[in-house]
Amino acid sequence: xxxxxxxxxxxxxxxxxxxxxxxxxxxxxxxxxxxxxxxxxxxxxxxxxxxxxxxxxxxxx
Numbered sequence: 317x318x319x320x321x322x323x324x325x326x327x328x329x330x331x332x333x334x335x336x337x338x339x340x341x342x343x344x345x346x347x348x349x350x351x352x353x354x355x356x357x358x359x360x361x362x363x364x365x366x367x368x369x370x371x372x373x374x375x376x377x
Contacts, residue, residue: 325331366372
């Protein structure tokens with residue numbers, strides 16, 4: 317992991333905005349059950365694979 321040091325001029329509008337953004341709380345939402353199930357399906361290989369987008373469209377007509 318790298319560490320970067322940056323200098324921000326807090327006297328400018330852009331600098332103030334950047335500092336306010338970096339200080340704002342981070343909201344991480346937990347995935348719902350449908351998303352968790354989809355992740356499990358992908359990990360287990362329970363997915364349908366199409367060679368082309370046209371094949372996908374044909375399957376859902």
